[in-house]
Amino acid sequence: MTSTQQYLTEHGIKPSVQRLAIMQYLLNNRTHPTADEVYQHLLPNIPTLSKTTVYNTMRLFVEQGVALQVDVDERNARFDGVVEAHAHFYCRKCGCIKDLPLPQIRGVDPEASGFTVEETSINLKGICENCRNAI
């Protein structure tokens, strides 16, 4: 049983009140929230919280590998505290984002979960051939 505080420390992140609250929120609410959603939900508990801090913290989390930025909603950046490999399903009607275990993607019935899939995208990120050779 590793505490959130330990978790952050192990990843080189100093655990401030704000950072702990944001990470807790990401882990407890797996809704892939926007920066604003995180901000709105934490504001009652941390009245001095600013959106800048949420953005700063999200960037730090992504850099340190304890969060992912999900690029499925073209309007807002969304963040995910689950860093294990999995796929995302984005609903065009209500805007929700659901997790899908990877084996399910390759299964016989991609819509077994009740989703109507209209589009699938696979995006890789890294360093391209040219940039790698240029080092």
Next chain:
Amino acid sequence: MTSTQQYLTEHGIKPSVQRLAIMQYLLNNRTHPTADEVYQHLLPNIPTLSKTTVYNTMRLFVEQGVALQVDVDERNARFDGVVEAHAHFYCRKCGCIKDLPLPQIRGVDPEASGFTVEETSINLKGICENCRNAI
């Protein structure tokens, strides 16, 4: 040999000068350009072109299924005239986007093409269970 004009017409798009030029650009330059890149490249030939028209046209193209919006670059929307299923590789250093045939993704050596893959994301879009049942 289907002309671009026929191609647009077949998909319910009236082929104006601007629309033809934009579709030609997408098909000839498979660089997944941003709206601004399309605008800048076409401006010399169509001096009255406005960015609004580029955005309008891109939305129309995506709606009519002759272009895709690629969500791999968190800063800008990018567009792709190739609508056949394929994956994208985004280079974090130079910002280029390369196409990858789907079979390559599942192959033994994902980096055979010379890319260093740091992150893979699979995103589905459609209608979720709740929204489908709510109709």
Next chain:
DNA sequence: CTTTGTGCAAATTCTTTGCACCAAA
């Protein structure tokens, strides 16, 4: 003390909207 985190306000950037003019059928 010294370093790092926080947060306000302003700036930046991308995209959309409102509206008027233009073009084609």
Next chain:
DNA sequence: TTTGGTGCAAAGAATTTGCACAAAG
């Protein structure tokens, strides 16, 4: 003449930046 396309200017929205204050070791 009516419909739809184009484009300018302005608005809107998400995110970043500059800077000063606060907190922690």
